[in-house]
Amino acid sequence: NHYPHSLRNIDELCASIVRSHRETSQYRLEELQALRWKVFSREEIQVYQSKTVDEMWQHCAVRLTEAVQYVVEFAKHIPGFRMLSQNDQIALLKTGSMEVVLVRMCRFFNTENNTVFFDGKFAGTEVFKSLACGDLIAAVFDFAHGLCALKLTEQQLALFSALVLINPDRPSLEDRVRVQRVHRSVEVGLTHILHRDNHDSLLHKLYQRMAVLRSLCSLHMEKLRWFSQRYPLTAHSLFPPLYKELFA
Ligand SMILES: CNC(=O)[C@@H]1CCCN1C(=O)c1ccc(Cl)c(COc2cccc3c(C(F)(F)F)cc(C)nc23)c1Cl
Secondary structure, eight states: OOSOTTOOSHHHHHHHHHHHHHHTSSSOHHHHHHTTTOBOOHHHHHHHHTSOHHHHHHHHHHHHHHHHHHHHHHHHTSTTTTTSOHHHHHHHHHHHHHHHHHHHHGGGEETTTTEEEETTEEEOGGGGGGGSOHHHHHHHHHHHHHHHHTOOOHHHHHHHHHHHHSOTTSTTOSOHHHHHHHHHHHHHHHHHHHHHTTOTTHHHHHHHHHHHHHHHHHHHHHHHHHHHHHSHHIIIIISOHHHHHHHO
């Protein structure tokens, strides 16, 4: 029996992943719902748009790094993740943490006015204009919109996030077989949750979303490289160390 010895039954596995998701999701859904219609005024948008490229990138990098740190906490409580070697844990986080940040963004997304929670209010794509990467931001919004449309419950989102993170196909894994075992147990958990919710058709759609996620994140890494070459000072001195560790 390949399951980690302490988690014979799938319910226990799902419960620990859902608990970890809830404890590390940065904002509760109720909080975000209450702020749903708090959008930026024209003047506030003007202030964002008049920032220089590296000021806006630095502003976003701080938030992305904070979001990545919550994902690292989430990963640590996924049963089986801590059993992996340190190197494999870092390898999974290096590539998977931004994907989970993107998956989690669908919680802060309002599909009715195509805005995302940013800096305490809901922002449209125009707020990010000074980043000078409209294609990346458009792709981030599209992905969030697409995932929102699936109307995942928090439990389904928790299991999906764990599945995205524990990816045995990541480059430079030392013990791929062990990562496969943990991936398999999370997959059984997600299938179990979807079956219980009478939503089996969602699994296929979620696998399609995972493929989109991977292409989106390679675009991100490309942008990140462009930015750190264009603004080496900002990228190498101002980005919080974890960000450099994960993305440098
Ligand atoms: C409450 N909301 C939040 O905390 C969210 C979750 C993570 C950060 N965050 C924001 O505040 C936020 C929300 C929406 C957007 Cl569009 C942004 C701006 O996003 C980015 C700007 C620059 C680079 C980004 C890159 C790149 F390229 F670095 F990999 C990759 C991702 C995915 N997002 C980038 C941000 Cl920073």
